[in-house]
Amino acid sequence: MTQAAHAQSISAANLTQGSVSPSLGPINGTANVEVVVPLDVQQVDGSRSATYILAGGRVYAAGDNSRQQLGLPAGTSFGASRSERPWLDEVPIPLPNEVSIAQLAGGGFASSHVLDTNGRVWSWGYDDNRGVFGTGRTNEYRLPSETPVPPGVTFNQIRSGTYSTLGLTPEGELWGWGSNINGVLQSSATAGNSAPKKLALPEGVEVADFIVGNYYVLILSTEGELWGWGERGSQVLGGNDYTVSGNTVQIPLPEGVSFTQIEPVWGAALGLTNEGKIYAWGTPFNYTNNPILGRGVENVPTPTLLPLPAELQDIVFASLHAGTSATNAGALTANGTLYIWGSNTNGELGIGTSNSTGDEIPRLVPGTFATYSKARNSLAINEHGQAMTWGSNSNGSLGLGNMNTPITSPQTAFNFEVSAISFGEKSSVGELRPHPENPNSFIVSAPPHPVGTVDLTVDTVIPQLDKQGPSFTISERYRYYDPAIPIFSNNETHYEVTNDPGVIADGDSAQIITAQLTDEAYDKVSGMSDSLTASTTRDLGGGSVSDFSETELGVYTAQITSFIAGEAPIIVSYTSPDGKTVNLNVGVDAAGHPLNSTATFQPAPTIPNKPETPEEPVHPNLPDEPNTPSLPQDPGNPGNDWSRVNGPEGAFPHQSAHHEEKLTQTGVNTIPAVLLAGLTIFTGGILLFRRLSHQRMRHPE
Incomplete structure (x- = not known):
């Protein structure tokens, strides 16, 4: 294993993992999302008189505190004036904000050392006249404090012996401090190093x-x-x-x-x-x-x-x-x-x-x-992330609540129970349902949330202590999508998606086609209007598909108008100008998969309050004559619907500019008046003809 690989494995061992499936859901929320909680206990270690557990970036300890091994002042009583604590509780390490513990280094004779996420070392306990804290002092009792190291020195890993501690830097240097007994720190002085010192390597x-x-x-x-x-x-x-x-x-x-x-x-x-x-x-x-x-x-x-x-x-x-x-x-x-x-x-x-x-x-x-x-004891983490302890239990160091009673088989000493799971700032809906086969897995309902990617936060309680535990962040994030904007991803630089943009009324409105571009991190990509096109293989009867324009960051719209009813595939294409890989979002089904269907162009719906055809007047001198026959049907205008020609103002708020321009250029707005006049003349001619015929029948020549 290389030095770099070793450092990486140390870090990976302490990362909070976990998963969510599916990791994509609609903005109105969805049920049956499985969240696998990270292995909550990250590391177990111990000394001769105490047990240490790293969980959620915090350190918990049980056992003897007579020399401040638990990070508490000497003389602290845990019941019946005893200095032993037979349960695991948090070591009060005064870490800066946004910093947590990454590694336990193993306990010395009466001291403990840990590494934080910034590569700094913290220690506590008693140095037993060996200078184990690297402060230049001996016979020192110490509460959790940072170990002084030269400026710029940080560590990837530390390990402690009985009276000495060594640390490995990202550059591959090895540093040591504490006792030099038997030349452990490569020095002729038995007292050792009063401060961290770089050691010689072959x-x-x-x-x-x-x-x-x-x-x-x-x-x-x-x-x-x-x-x-x-x-x-x-x-x-x-x-x-x-x-x-x-x-x-x-x-x-x-x-x-x-x-x-x-x-x-x-x-x-x-x-x-x-x-x-x-x-x-x-x-x-x-x-x-x-x-x-x-x-x-x-x-x-x-x-x-x-x-x-x-x-x-x-x-x-x-x-x-x-x-x-x-x-x-x-x-x-x-x-x-x-x-x-x-x-x-x-x-x-x-x-x-x-x-x-x-x-x-x-x-x-x-x-x-x-x-x-x-x-002194045996310590383990089981497959569910629970800390298991067994062995001598001296000073209650197994953390099981009893004192000095040996335990010969693994017992659960410490674990977290999940109390809540949040999607971003919103808690999951309803109760948490534990998975029947995995106690670290829960089935939850995602709450409604705007489009975007959110962190999943898991809140916990510690049943052994009856108090709130730390919060975990799942490493896999959850993404909310709008079902009206489907999702399509490809590693090619040119893609085409055939999707259903909705129903388009025949010639009466323009359907909006929405596309969204995001990068591999799901951040929106702007300035790509010229790289997107929409088209169809169907005759639109004089309709058209417009260019895309960016209506908001990373969101692009075009519109399509058809003057012929029927079905048409809508093809959205993206061609990258610089080879950049993006996600082209045009529409998804409930499972988050791309749709491959067609747009349906339908006749316009009936418009209320449309103009009625005037009733034929009955001549007073023609008693009991039958009504005038209906006008012949216009094949291009079923039902003689005048609103099909020129509906009331505002009836079609999404009417395309192309359609409006076409109507204006052909003078369609004058059609109703011309037709009405023609109809009046036509009706009057029929009446005159019938009157003359009637008179001839009554008065033959």
């Missing part, structure tokens, strides 16, 4: 991973080489040389073996290969009941393959987990199966029993897990 070596043991440091290079300095007595630096030196040495690996990850345990170290195999070496602490190297009470002076029984040899492990003070180690497979081996005095293996000899064979822990960590 020439050409780039750091991919590093660990801080009790009294040693190991570095994994980007080339898969293993380097280290500090105490040789535990044989972690390889071989049988028991001298103490701050000089860096390369640790020989077996032929063809390289590591992707390394982890410390108490007095020993572990490595994971590309093939998912585990190597172990060193001299584990109290090895008579700590067979963590897989070889009983043997010391292992060089990295050696962890022996496994036949039924486990085909397992490919994806990650390795332990800790500076650990007497156990765990390994996870890609599907979340957890195996633990080592001591089991207080049920650390999580298999429901305890014993004094431990187990050198990895044992399967019931459940599915995202990560594991080991200090």
